[in-house]
Amino acid sequence: MIIRFKSSKLENEETVRSFNKDFEKSQLSEEEFTNFKKGVIGSVKEIHLNNAYMFFQDFDNETNEKHTLEIVNDQPVFLLQFVISGNVSFSIEDEASTLYTLNQNKYNLFYIPASKCIYKYINHKKKVLNIFFTETYLIKKMGACFVINSKKYKQSKKENQIYSFFNNGLTINSQLLIIVNEFLNCTFNGITKQSYLESKLTELVLIALATNNLNLITNKIREEDRENLIKTEQYIQANLKEELSIDKLSIMAGFNTSKFKSGFKEIYGLPVFKYITSLRIEKAIQLISNQNYTIAQASYEVGYKNPQHFTVAFKKKMGFLPSQLIK
Structure with a gap:
C-alpha cells in the first residue's frame, strides 16, 4: 500500500509512505516534521503502529493563504478523523461536488476508496488527528456486524465512493478528548x-x-x-x-x-x-x-x-x- 501526501505549507511538499498489507508492522515508528513555510508554526507528527497509521496536525497558519493537503492512496482505507480545532473539508479530486466537512470538536469515520482526496483547512489554527486502517482492523476491533449491517457502506464500497458513517460527525466528548x-x-x-x-x-x-x-x-x-x-x-x-x-x-x-x-x-x-x-x-x-x-x-x-x-x-x-x- 502506498500513500502520498502533498502539503501546501510544508517546505518538502510531497511525502511518500509505503506500507505492508493492512499496515502491518512489528515495531513502533515515529517521525515529526516542523519544516513549514514562512508564517506557519507547529508540527506534524506521524505514528505507525501495527495495523494502523496516523498523523497529527498541530500548527498555526499566520498567513491568509488556505492550507490544502492532497492524499493519494492506491488501496481502500478507513479514516477515523478527530478535528480538535479548526475545520476540515475534503472530496475526491474528480468529484468536487461531493464535499465532506468536519467542524471543530467533531469526529467521523470515513471509508475512502483508492483515490486522490483534496483536504482544505479553513481556519488558521488546526489540531487534527487522522487514523488510517483497513477493513480487517475495523472488523477485528468492532466485529463484522459493524460493516455487514451497513447497506450504505456496502453500496459505497461497490461504487468506489467515499462513505461517511456518521453523517456530519459526532461530538468529541471529554472522555474521548482525554484518551x-x-x-x-x-x-x-x-x-x-x-x-x-x-x-x-x-x-x-x-x-x-x-x-x-x-x-x-x-x-x-x-x-x-x-x-x-x-x-x-x-x-x-x-x-x-x-x-x-x-x-x-x-x-x-x-x-x-x-x-x-x-x-x-x-x-x-x-x-x-x-x-x-x-x-x-x-x-x-x-x-x-x-x-x-x-x-x-x-x-x-x-x-x-x-x-x-x-x-x-x-x-x-x-x-x-x-x-x-x-x-
Whole structure:
C-alpha cells in the first residue's frame, strides 16, 4: 500500500509512505516534521503502529493563504478523523461536488476508496488527528456486524465512493478528548510505549465507534435493551475489581444469558469476557507503569485473585510478560 501526501505549507511538499498489507508492522515508528513555510508554526507528527497509521496536525497558519493537503492512496482505507480545532473539508479530486466537512470538536469515520482526496483547512489554527486502517482492523476491533449491517457502506464500497458513517460527525466528548491526549502525550519508551499506544488506540476506537454504533445496529435490539446494555458496560468499566460473571451481568441488564452475550457482542464487537479482559489488562498497564504497582497489586486491583492467572492472560493478549513493564 502506498500513500502520498502533498502539503501546501510544508517546505518538502510531497511525502511518500509505503506500507505492508493492512499496515502491518512489528515495531513502533515515529517521525515529526516542523519544516513549514514562512508564517506557519507547529508540527506534524506521524505514528505507525501495527495495523494502523496516523498523523497529527498541530500548527498555526499566520498567513491568509488556505492550507490544502492532497492524499493519494492506491488501496481502500478507513479514516477515523478527530478535528480538535479548526475545520476540515475534503472530496475526491474528480468529484468536487461531493464535499465532506468536519467542524471543530467533531469526529467521523470515513471509508475512502483508492483515490486522490483534496483536504482544505479553513481556519488558521488546526489540531487534527487522522487514523488510517483497513477493513480487517475495523472488523477485528468492532466485529463484522459493524460493516455487514451497513447497506450504505456496502453500496459505497461497490461504487468506489467515499462513505461517511456518521453523517456530519459526532461530538468529541471529554472522555474521548482525554484518551486522545493520553495517546499523543505518552512518555514511555520502547516496548512499553508501543504496548501503551496500541491499548490506547483500541480504547479510542471502541469508545468512538462502539458507543455510537447504535445507528448501525439492526432492529433486533430494542432501544430500552440497548440502554440497559450500555449501562451494564459502564458498570463493568467502573467495577473491574469485582467478580463480573455472565449471570450477574445478565441479571443487571435484564436479559437471559444467551440474549445478553449476543446483544453485548453486537454493540461492542467483542464477546463479554474478551472485552472485560482488554479493559483489565489496559488498567493494569496503567497501574504498573504509572503508579508503581507491583504485578500482584495490579492483578488484584483489576479482578484477578491469582497473579499467575493475570500473567497468563496478560502474556496471551500483549505477547510479553507484565514484568517487562517494570524493567
